[in-house]
Amino acid sequence: MDGVEESVYRPYNCRVIWMREETPDITTFRVALDDHEAVDAFTSFKPGNFVLASVIGYGEAPFAISSPPSQIGSIEISVRRLGVLTQALHELGVGDRVGVRGPYGNDFLLREPRGKNLLFVAGGIGMAPIRSLVQHVLEDRKSYGEITILYGARTVEDIPYKEEFKKWDRMDYVDIVLTVDPGGETPNWDGRIGYVPNTLSELSTSPTNCLAFVCGPQIVIKLSAEILSNWGFEDSDIVSTLENRMKCGIGKCGRCNIGHIYVCKHGPVFTYEEIRRMPDSDY
Ligand SMILES: Cc1cc2nc3c(=O)[nH]c(=O)nc-3n(C[C@H](O)[C@H](O)[C@H](O)COP(=O)(O)OP(=O)(O)OC[C@H]3O[C@@H](n4cnc5c(N)ncnc54)[C@H](O)[C@@H]3O)c2cc1C
Ligand code: FES
CATH class of the missing domain: 3.40.50.80 (Nucleotide-binding domain of ferredoxin-NADP reductase (FNR) module)
Structure with missing residues (x-):
């Protein structure tokens, strides 16, 4: 839209196309990236990147992409049921809509x-x-x-x-x-x-x-x-x-930071050398 700035928080409107109940509390979802914009965004993702997945009315949360980059047109996330959003994801079925932002982070x-x-x-x-x-x-x-x-x-x-x-x-x-x-x-x-x-x-x-x-x-x-x-x-x-609690996923809100390091932006992948040097590191 001319003159209107695109929101960096706008999720792609994706669709669950396959699900597998892995364990009593982990389900893997394959979601189709239904439009060209989404497919383009994910063509260069690398193992270690994560997404923010959302269900309308329940919010969004970060999840690692669990499928390989060679899988074009869809990505998989494996979700452990823990709280509000993950419970809502577990209640989805094939054909249901899910919002996806990303890919984010390093690899x-x-x-x-x-x-x-x-x-x-x-x-x-x-x-x-x-x-x-x-x-x-x-x-x-x-x-x-x-x-x-x-x-x-x-x-x-x-x-x-x-x-x-x-x-x-x-x-x-x-x-x-x-x-x-x-x-x-x-x-x-x-x-x-x-x-x-x-x-x-x-x-x-x-x-x-x-x-x-x-x-x-x-x-x-x-x-x-x-x-x-x-x-x-x-x-x-x-x-x-590292799986620090996150909100924006893109280095803007300051929710995930450890000192000057933003886990969402500079991570989530770090060498153990980097992790041990982080301020107040418990590692
Ligand atoms: C980079 C990254 C990648 C992740 N990848 C995966 C993944 O592949 N699969 C997966 O199942 N989960 C993953 N997580 C964790 C996932 O984001 C949380 O389980 C999710 O946010 C919980 O949302 P909820 O609304 O269901 O829970 P809430 O209702 O928000 O919380 C339920 C309970 O879980 C606790 N909790 C929530 N999030 C976290 C967290 N990040 N660390 C510790 N405790 C937490 C809360 O304190 C609360 O006690 C990842 C997190 C990050 C930061
Ligand atoms: S989650 Fe907002 S700055 Fe990292």
């Missing part, structure tokens, strides 16, 4: 992963951003070395992407290690039992030419990074994402 490719061995460590919903990067990497398998994915959930039924883990495990030089918290196992569970950092400490990944991506609750990031440091990983070779 995992801040450390070039090609030519390297990759270790992914994730807990809970932290697998959502990692899934985008794993799928991206596996589409060009030859460009990377050995890949290890350690994922932990509270219980067996809390593990999302079960079929994808099985598919990835069948690929050459991809090692999948699944673990559940003690007590969360079932009689026929053939994975590990133990918290993510404990299970990580039982692996033996060499830090040589290896990048580690660690996503999940703060305690998982902190304890896993300590283990990796003990193995000889440099803090700059450990990459993570």
Whole structure:
């Protein structure tokens, strides 16, 4: 519209075209980017970017894009039901409208992963951003070395992407290690039992030419990074994402900042070296 400034907060009017109930409280939604403007905006997104997803009457919230950039015309988000907006998203069905702003933030490719061995460590919903990067990497398998994915959930039924883990495990030089918290196992569970950092400490990944991506609750990031440091990983070779509470998502409201760092704009992806240097860092 001539003379009228476009609002930076205007969401694209998108549509749920596919859903999968991953666990009792996590559902993955594939949303179609229904107009050219939205498709153009997302053609250059990278693993690690996030969106603000909204439902009319319930507000909006940030979610990592969990699908790879090669998926043109739609994106996926995996949503853990927690409060008002996430409950409203879980009540949507195929064909329903959802608002999407983005893509926002920086990305995992801040450390070039090609030519390297990759270790992914994730807990809970932290697998959502990692899934985008794993799928991206596996589409060009030859460009990377050995890949290890350690994922932990509270219980067996809390593990999302079960079929994808099985598919990835069948690929050459991809090692999948699944673990559940003690007590969360079932009689026929053939994975590990133990918290993510404990299970990580039982692996033996060499830090040589290896990048580690660690996503999940703060305690998982902190304890896993300590283990990796003990193995000889440099803090700059450990990459993570922060999930500070956000409002605008674009560096304007000051809701997400840690000192002069705006997690929405300068992050959400940071090396562990950057995270430890943040003002009042608990890491
Ligand atoms: C960059 C980024 C990426 C994210 N990616 C994902 C994702 O891929 N999948 C996913 O399920 N969630 C993700 N989250 C978290 C998600 O944004 C929150 O779960 C969501 O905002 C909750 O909204 P709600 O209205 O349902 O909850 P509310 O009704 O606002 O809150 C319910 C409860 O959850 C707590 N809460 C809300 N947001 C957060 C938060 N960010 N951190 C800690 N506690 C919180 C509140 O304090 C309250 O106790 C991400 C967050 C960020 C910042
Ligand atoms: S969420 Fe508004 S400045 Fe980051």
